[in-house]
Amino acid sequence: MTRKGGFQTRPYKETRDNMADIKAEKKGKEHLIVINGGLTIEYAAELKNALQQSLKTGERVVLDLSNVTEMDLSGLQLLCSAHKTSVNLKKTLELMQNTGEVFKETVRKAGYKRYTGCTKETEKSCLWIIGN
Amino acid sequence: MSNIDKHKEAFREEAYELLTELERSLLELEESPDNMELIGTIFRALHTIKGSGSMFGFDRIAGFTHEVETAFDLVRNGELTVTNELIDLTLSSRDHIKKMLDLPEEHDDLAGKEILSSLKRLLPGKQHDKAAAVSSEKTGSLSETNSNNLTYRIQFRPNTDIFTKGINPLLLLDDLHTLGTCKVVAYYDSIPLLDDIDPEACYTYWDIILTTDKGTNAIKDVFIFIEDDCKLVIDIIDDGEKLNEEISNRKIGEILIERGFVTKEDLDKVLSQQKRIGQMLVESDIVDSRKIEAALTEQQHIKEIKQKDQQKEQADTASSIRVASDKLDNLVNLVGEMVTVQARLSQLSAYKNDPDLLSIAEEVERLTGELRDQTMSIRMLPIGTTFSKFKRLVRDLSKELGKEIELSTEGAETELDKTVIEKLNDPMVHLIRNCIDHGIETPEVRINIGKPAQGMLHLSAKHSGAYVLIEIVDDGAGLDADVIRSKAVEKGMITPDAELTEKEIYSLILAPGFSTAKTVTNVSGRGVGMDVVKRAIDNLRGSIGITSQKGIGTTITLKLPLTLAIIEGLLVQIGKEYFVLPLSVVEECVELTREDIANAHGRHLANVRGQIVPYIRLREQFIIHGELPEIEQIVIVGVEGHRVGFVVDEVIGEHQTVIKTLGRVYKGIEGISGATILGDGTVALILDIQKLVQIAECEEVIK
Numbered sequence: 001m002t003r004k005g006g007f008q009t010r011p012y013k014e015t016r017d018n019m020a021d022i023k024a025e026k027k028g029k030e031h032l033i034v035i036n037g038g039l040t041i042e043y044a045a046e047l048k049n050a051l052q053q054s055l056k057t058g059e060r061v062v063l064d065l066s067n068v069t070e071m072d073l074s075g076l077q078l079l080c081s082a083h084k085t086s087v088n089l090k091k092t093l094e095l096m097q098n099t100g101e102v103f104k105e106t107v108r109k110a111g112y113k114r115y116t117g118c119t120k121e122t123e124k125s126c127l128w129i130i131g132n
Numbered sequence: 133m134s135n136i137d138k139h140k141e142a143f144r145e146e147a148y149e150l151l152t153e154l155e156r157s158l159l160e161l162e163e164s165p166d167n168m169e170l171i172g173t174i175f176r177a178l179h180t181i182k183g184s185g186s187m188f189g190f191d192r193i194a195g196f197t198h199e200v201e202t203a204f205d206l207v208r209n210g211e212l213t214v215t216n217e218l219i220d221l222t223l224s225s226r227d228h229i230k231k232m233l234d235l236p237e238e239h240d241d242l243a244g245k246e247i248l249s250s251l252k253r254l255l256p257g258k259q260h261d262k263a264a265a266v267s268s269e270k271t272g273s274l275s276e277t278n279s280n281n282l283t284y285r286i287q288f289r290p291n292t293d294i295f296t297k298g299i300n301p302l303l304l305l306d307d308l309h310t311l312g313t314c315k316v317v318a319y320y321d322s323i324p325l326l327d328d329i330d331p332e333a334c335y336t337y338w339d340i341i342l343t344t345d346k347g348t349n350a351i352k353d354v355f356i357f358i359e360d361d362c363k364l365v366i367d368i369i370d371d372g373e374k375l376n377e378e379i380s381n382r383k384i385g386e387i388l389i390e391r392g393f394v395t396k397e398d399l400d401k402v403l404s405q406q407k408r409i410g411q412m413l414v415e416s417d418i419v420d421s422r423k424i425e426a427a428l429t430e431q432q433h434i435k436e437i438k439q440k441d442q443q444k445e446q447a448d449t450a451s452s453i454r455v456a457s458d459k460l461d462n463l464v465n466l467v468g469e470m471v472t473v474q475a476r477l478s479q480l481s482a483y484k485n486d487p488d489l490l491s492i493a494e495e496v497e498r499l500t501g502e503l504r505d506q507t508m509s510i511r512m513l514p515i516g517t518t519f520s521k522f523k524r525l526v527r528d529l530s531k532e533l534g535k536e537i538e539l540s541t542e543g544a545e546t547e548l549d550k551t552v553i554e555k556l557n558d559p560m561v562h563l564i565r566n567c568i569d570h571g572i573e574t575p576e577v578r579i580n581i582g583k584p585a586q587g588m589l590h591l592s593a594k595h596s597g598a599y600v601l602i603e604i605v606d607d608g609a610g611l612d613a614d615v616i617r618s619k620a621v622e623k624g625m626i627t628p629d630a631e632l633t634e635k636e637i638y639s640l641i642l643a644p645g646f647s648t649a650k651t652v653t654n655v656s657g658r659g660v661g662m663d664v665v666k667r668a669i670d671n672l673r674g675s676i677g678i679t680s681q682k683g684i685g686t687t688i689t690l691k692l693p694l695t696l697a698i699i700e701g702l703l704v705q706i707g708k709e710y711f712v713l714p715l716s717v718v719e720e721c722v723e724l725t726r727e728d729i730a731n732a733h734g735r736h737l738a739n740v741r742g743q744i745v746p747y748i749r750l751r752e753q754f755i756i757h758g759e760l761p762e763i764e765q766i767v768i769v770g771v772e773g774h775r776v777g778f779v780v781d782e783v784i785g786e787h788q789t790v791i792k793t794l795g796r797v798y799k800g801i802e803g804i805s806g807a808t809i810l811g812d813g814t815v816a817l818i819l820d821i822q823k824l825v826q827i828a829e830c831e832e833v834i835k
């Protein structure tokens with residue numbers, strides 16, 4: 001996937017036979033979202049819905065990204081957006097400690113790493129702070 | 133020497149080095165003609181020779197080199213492809229330049245003109261005239277941009293709909309990473325909340341700090357397909373040189389102002405509150421913390437690049453220093469004297485038994501030992517330079533003889549004493565010539581007998597104790613023991629019924645006048661070769677081993693001492709005389725009683741743990757009179773795979789032996805290879821073990 005010019009090798013929105021597996025488990029107010037497979041633009045809408053639902057009903061949402069095999073910018077954006085939303089709603093959104101190599105690599109590649117949160121509220125919980 | 137002469141001398145030394153590098157690079161280029169790095173190296177070498185040549189008045193060299201450089205400028209620009217012909221011509225040009233350096237007075241311009249005209253024929257069309265005219269200016273500017281790393285700030289903001297166009301911005305960032313050192317800072321402040329987000333839109337934008345030597349166009353190329361779908365600003369923020377001072381001291385605030393995130397007034401206002409600038413700016417809500425972070429990243433990036441440059445510069449200046457070799461030889465001599473004097477001091481202090489003196493003597497001993505080792509290590513050179521010389525030899529020879537040979541080397545970093553390396557050159561050349569001429573077959577023959585058409589020649593060097601082993605391995609025809617044997621009989625060197633081991637037969641080829649080649653080529657076959665090699669290696673206190681398998685190949689192993697100046701010796705005494713045996717060949721010492729001698733019935737044989745070892749009575753050899761001690765000592769040494777004993781009165785012990793050559797008068801004496809001075813000032817002779825064994829063998833044969 002390192003074609004000159006940055007074109008993706010496959011057409012945008014391919015058939016969904018290899019769906020990203022997004023599962024939400026509920027334990028009272030706590031939601032665990034486990035994502036297996038690709039966290040890419042094809043499944044962005046799906047992820048958005050899952051996050052939206054969990055943040056609506058749950059108090060604390062934990063994401064398990066350890067089995068993500070592919071990730072792109074849309075995934076990062078959604079996670080960031082979800083986090084901002086959670087702060088707004090005074091809820092918690094966290095990543096499981098073991099985030100997996102794909103996630104770390106994508107964050108590094110996209111230059112998403114940072115040292116402090118973007119607002120005072122996100123100071124501690126920002127997903128992109130190094131070491132988090 | 134006047135100042136100018138000194139500079140000229142310095143230029144010549146440098147030029148010789150460059151020529152060696154040029155040769156090596158050319159030979160490598162032959163194997164990989166597309167290697168731009170090598171082409172660059174070649175070009176730079178030529179450029180430097182030309183430049184400094186004209187600076188120091190070597191105008192002929194400069195003029196000639198200029199033409200060759202022109203050709204390689206075209207190669208570098210992709211206008212001329214690397215062909216074998218070009219490499220051949222450049223190699224001969226290199227030789228011509230060397231000739232001009234060797235004999236600056238002699239004018240052999242004809243040869244030079246010939247090379248140049250052939251070279252010009254290779255150049256595309258009329259271009260060479262034009263190219264020659266502009267090359268000097270062009271190279272000036274080119275080499276500048278090439279060596280210069282520029283640091284860019286790229287502000288990249290894609291339109292929100294780029295995902296729908298099938299563009300993945302992360303891949304663009306990857307491409308940037310391939311251009312040079314790169315730091316990426318993403319801004320995600322415009323990412324909306326979940327309720328408002330379009331999951332298939334791009335909200336992220338970036339600041340990228342990139343240090344590269346590829347130029348602005350290379351960066352623009354990365355973004356070429358989405359030019360219309362993004363906002364792209366590329367600024368040079370550091371050009372490596374001019375902005376040096378200014379940049380490395382740049383404050384974060386200045387960077388922010390330059391980027392248009394803050395105004396000077398804002399900055400001044402905040403500055404007056406005297407807090408950390410980044411913190412203050414955030415608190416004052418003028419910029420958000422992300423922008424400060426980006427600026428910090430930029431500051432850090434430039435600092436890192438600067439540091440790297442500095443380290444490189446330091447490494448360049450501190451890595452080596454040029455010293456005339458005779459100064460080094462003097463130093464080694466002095467250290468040798470020092471070791472001798474130290475031995476005297478140790479002996480004296482042991483005799484006086486004064487504790488104060490003893491401690492000083494011990495300290496001096498330690499320091500001298502270190503000084504000796506350091507000095508020796510300065511003289512050590514990697515054998516790689518010699519190896520690379522052979523590359524050329526193999527190439528030229530195989531071409532001349534119509535053979536295809538690949539030379540591989542191993543252990544080029546193995547270090548040997550400078551004098552050993554120098555004296556090793558001729559014998560090695562001879563051995564390699566032999567391998568190519570007699571050993572490796574022509575491609576047709578090779579294919580017929582099922583070998584790959586390309587012959588293999590392998591040079592390797594490795595340490596083995598106080599010795600270095602150099603192997604020359606070929607996969608050629610191998611030695612034919614029968615042919616060697618019949619030839620030796622024919623020459624009267626051995627009797628027809630002599631029983632010889634394979635090893636002994638092979639060693640016959642080292643005898644003077646021996647050649648099995650049916651025809652004499654101008655490469656080898658005159659039978660003067662191998663004995664010269666043998667003598668040269670003997671002079672280096674080394675030995676030659678030959679193993680061979682007919683039809684499969686030959687391996688010649690040279691065993692050489694690390695250094696010639698100081699050896700570890702075993703000091704022995706006979707009567708009142710002292711002798712030194714090289715410790716490296718000594719295997720053990722055993723006693724020889726009167727009883728043992730009586731048991732041997734007048735033959736010089738000793739029974740060592742059931743094994744019969746012949747011995748040589750040094751007392752008889754050197755005709756030393758006097759009383760025999762009750763129990764004598766046999767020092768058993770290993771010579772060419774045999775164990776031979778030397779009978780002495782007493783073994784004194786290990787001795788650091790600084791080798792002094794005997795004067796001219798004593799040059800012809802056999803069995804002695806040098807002398808050393810002992811702690812009390814007496815002279816001890818160093819025994820030439822191999823020679824002594826040979827002499828004894830001859831005497832035995834005569835009897």
